[in-house]
Amino acid sequence: MKHTKLRAAVVTAVLSLAFALVGTPAQAAPKPFWTPDAMRAAVPMDSLVKAPAFTPKDVARGQSAIIRSIPNGGGPWTGGGKVTQTAGRVFFLFNGQKASCSGDAVTSTNGSVVVTAGHCVKYQGTWHTQWVFVPGYNNGNAPYGQWTAKTTLTTPQWEASEDINYDVGMAVVNPLNSQRLTDVVGAQGIAFNQPKNQNMYTFGYPAASPYDGTKLIYCSGTTFTDFLLTQDHGMSCNMTGGSSGGPWFLSFNEGTGAGVQASVNSFGYNFLPGYMFGPYFGTDAQNLYNRAQAA
Numbered sequence: 001m002k003h004t005k006l007r008a009a010v011v012t013a014v015l016s017l018a019f020a021l022v023g024t025p026a027q028a029a030p031k032p033f034w035t036p037d038a039m040r041a042a043v044p045m046d047s048l049v050k051a052p053a054f055t056p057k058d059v060a061r062g063q064s065a066i067i068r069s070i071p072n073g074g075g076p077w078t079g080g081g082k083v084t085q086t087a088g089r090v091f092f093l094f095n096g097q098k099a100s101c102s103g104d105a106v107t108s109t110n111g112s113v114v115v116t117a118g119h120c121v122k123y124q125g126t127w128h129t130q131w132v133f134v135p136g137y138n139n140g141n142a143p144y145g146q147w148t149a150k151t152t153l154t155t156p157q158w159e160a161s162e163d164i165n166y167d168v169g170m171a172v173v174n175p176l177n178s179q180r181l182t183d184v185v186g187a188q189g190i191a192f193n194q195p196k197n198q199n200m201y202t203f204g205y206p207a208a209s210p211y212d213g214t215k216l217i218y219c220s221g222t223t224f225t226d227f228l229l230t231q232d233h234g235m236s237c238n239m240t241g242g243s244s245g246g247p248w249f250l251s252f253n254e255g256t257g258a259g260v261q262a263s264v265n266s267f268g269y270n271f272l273p274g275y276m277f278g279p280y281f282g283t284d285a286q287n288l289y290n291r292a293q294a295a
Helices: 002-022 036-041 156-161 181-185 283-294
Strands: 072-076 087-094 097-105 113-116 129-135 147-154 169-173 199-204 217-222 233-236 247-253 258-264 275-278
Touching: 097 129, 097 181, 097 199, 097 247, 113 181, 113 258, 113 283, 129 169, 129 181, 147 283, 169 283, 199 233, 199 258, 217 233
Parallel strands: none
Antiparallel strands: 072 217, 087 097, 087 129, 097 113, 113 169, 129 147, 147 169, 199 217, 199 247, 233 275, 247 258
């Protein structure tokens, strides 16, 4: 009798071990709760809640704080949005030499104005030729086409003596495939005579080392007024040659890629690396814009 009970216990233990090793039979996956019909039948939560209780008491406030992804000293723009269409590279011949800058399409009555730096349309007394704007440029690709200049313009001060305080240029581009520039790529706003020393974003296509001109680069941060040789905006930024003419934005929205342009990349001091400077858009820049949008 004892042997019989012992054998039964051994058999039970072996079977238990076998089940533990083999596992229980697979079960069918449970039917998801949120079936297509269930999701279609869901009602807006707003229709289920009662009217909120309103009180005149204000929300408690503390110190003001705005959290942004700034500063940024010069990295690829990965945020997308409008700026990836309105900003672009500028190509031209300077005394027979192939050269490049950056530019940006802005709102205008003729739908055809590109803002850039003065030295990107005229330098050392010579107006550049074979001037084209390539919005959305990306590693040799021109997703929105190449827009040739109908005319290029600059401020009187830059045209006469290349005064760095007025290093602003603009181009009016010809229609492409019977369409105007900003009807194709959209347009950024533009502002003049704005307060200085604000947070700004700047974009461009730097092509000198360590960059190669293949992609859109940006910097962002609090600006300051140049305390050396100009009255330009200044910003901590390590963009290099080729970024000249790229837009500086006030009120830039990282989500939409839209802002209000208030300067362009102009120059940096050799003895002060890591900083970019851009001209203040005052009355003369505004007059230039009015000439361009009327051309």
